[in-house]
Amino acid sequence: MVSFLAESKSDMTSSGTAAIKRSGVDRRELLVLAAATVSSAALSPPLYAAGRWTYDLEPKEIDEGVYLLRGADEHLSTKNGGNIANIVFMETGEGVVLFDTGPSRLYGEELKQVIANTTDEPVIRVIVSHAHPDHYLGNQVFEDLPIESLAKVRDVIADIGDLFTDNMYRLVDVWMRGTRTVVPTKSLSPGRERIGRRELEFIALDGHSQADLALYDHGRRLLLAADLVFMDRAATTPHADLQNWQRSLDQLQQLPIDTLVPGHGPVTAGYRAIEQTRGYLSWLGETFRNAADQGLVEAEVNSLQIAAPFNELAVVQEEFIRSVSHLYGPIALDALDPIE
Ligand SMILES: [Zn+2]
Incomplete structure (x- = not known):
């Protein structure tokens, strides 16, 4: 375990080796690394199972045609592979809207497969909620589509996304192989938009980070709050402005909400998760x-x-x-x- 981590940390000092790391997953190399340096206790199944690395993603239908991939309520680590954020995809009748892409290329690939196994609808919209890497480093798997975010989110990822990516390599290590920063390609306009059978609203807020997008489904009274709301898991604050964050929570609280998906933690009914985040x-x-x-x-x-x-x-x-x-x-x- 020690040599495994030591290797990854020294790699981070060289952009050359980082580039090699991002060039692709060499399965044989992973197996050798795993056998040599990771005890079975350190990385227990299902993350390393049947001779391959897997996040073993299991979508749960939390509302009609809305599927959640639930992240672990933990810190980023080699144990969870960076899979700590909640990722959501929803059918609209015209195609799937994906809200965040996960922490790595490998996650993005599994996510794409899970969507294909779950629905006949193609992905038509890829949305990034905010500029924190556990939410968007699966972007490269969806590069054939426009990847949309608030303009400020694009700017932050363009400016310092590579630093975030390098940090993820350091913290999550082998799970990140082949992952590179992909800046969203399209600025998303906040406001209401009918997509298929859904009346959606993209809500531009901030306070958890420099710019935070929430997605609200008027028909279903369903809120995807991203990291503006945490439930039963302490909020993270690396780019927080507490006053603005509270103001954003005030705004979300105005919405009629039946179901709320927080960025981290379990799905809840009504306003409980907003109130808990506000209280903390x-x-x-x-x-x-x-x-x-x-x-x-x-x-x-x-x-x-x-x-x-x-x-x-x-x-x-x-x-x-x-x-x-x-x-x-x-x-x-x-x-x-x-x-x-
Ligand atoms: Zn965040």
């Missing part, structure tokens, strides 16, 4: 402001107790410490008395 973000902001008022340094904030009920969220301890590193510095600076 409020607690996070308040905790940081109180800590800043007391003059705490980051290391001290890291060791603060996580209040109930948020202490029961998946991966909350790790996400809290990450949020301290993302968000606490500016809040602590703001709290300093101005020098006269």
